[in-house]
Amino acid sequence: MARDIHHNQPRPIHSQETRSTVPSILKPLSIGAVTIGFPVVQAALSGYSDGPMRIVARRLGASYTLAEVMIDRFVLDLKARHRTRRHLLVTDEEHPVGGQLMGSEPADFGPAAQKLVSAGFDVIDINFGCPVKSTAGACRGGFHLSQPDVALEIVSRTRAAVPDHIPVTLKMRRGVDDSTESRDRFFQILDGAFERGVSAITVHGRTVEQKYVGPSNWDFLREVKQHAGSKTILGSGDLFTAQACLDMFQITGVDGVSVARGAIGNPWIFSQVKALAAGLPLPEPDLFEQRQVMELQFGLCVQVSDVPQALTTMRMFGMKFAQLHPQHSEVRNAFAAAQSVEGWHGVLDRWYR
Secondary structure, three states, X not given: OOOOOOOOOOOOEOOOOOOOOOOOOOOOEEEOOEEEEOOEEEOOOOOOOOHHXXXXXXXXXXXXXXXXXXXXXXXXHOOOXXXXXXXXXXXXXXXXXXXXXXXXXXXXXXXXXXXXXXXXXXXXXXXXXXOOOOOOOOOOHHHHHHOHHHHHHHHHHHHHHOOOOOOEEEEEEOOOOOOHHHHHHXXXXXXXXXXXXXXXXXXXXXXXXXXXXXXXXXXXXXXXXXXXOOOEEEEEOOOOOHHHHXXXXXXXXXXXXXXXXXXXXXXXXXXXXXXXXXXXXXXXXXXXXXXXXXXXXXXHHHHHOOHXXXXXXXXXXXXXXXXXXXXXXXXHHHHHHOOOHHHHHHHHHHHOO
């Protein structure tokens, strides 16, 4: 039975309350020349949104997915080896799919973006949202929000490097912190990016300093959308249920919502949003369907890597899927203890019969 698997998450900050209110019209989403359709998409998820996760999400209703963020230098140095080829592998059923880049040196973004386009990604997304500092101390991800000139140089170099028909997009947090200077820099980058040809910007309602602690500020997302006017804005932050996705549309007026942590272990969230938006009952996967999806994802992992790597990946995912199980703590611990493929399948045989 599906339920709110993140019941301990903080509630988003907004001045209006809506529950069971469905927007009368959810307009189809486009990013530049790329038609997305239903405006609820899967975010780039570091360490998670590999090809198998993206395929599962697409089959369960996601209209668009983003690959896990890749460091620009990693992309440039990546060789076509068996163990690493999965990072640039795009399958036919994934389109449209976006590739996300993060880095510190503006000069590296253009060549890395070209490599992602050659691999088959339909959209190039620039990460100005990651709140984790580089181990080398370099400024990257969300920390570029502190230096608009460098951030906009990255945008310009990326946009100039890829063909015109390939949209370039951004992922941003609302600033490094809550200071007036940080807010001003946010809007300087937002406006400058659109002026330089960015097709859409996803805004996360937390600051970089917040990381994942505290509520997402949806009032700020509404302000950003009002400021951007007809330009395409997607919202992100605290989207752990289908109803929360619809609430974000209702409260902020954004053009789309990007589901991040709420999609890990719960790929049904996309079909659930579609059902609620259509006024239909919430589809809830039973244990047998949960098992089928986990087995499907395991098989896809084996196809793109090897059995040991697939086991490592699916132990991690199993612990996330366990949040849907009525006895989630015991099931999570069982997945964590599985040290072999037989052990992993044994967890399914015991808990998902």
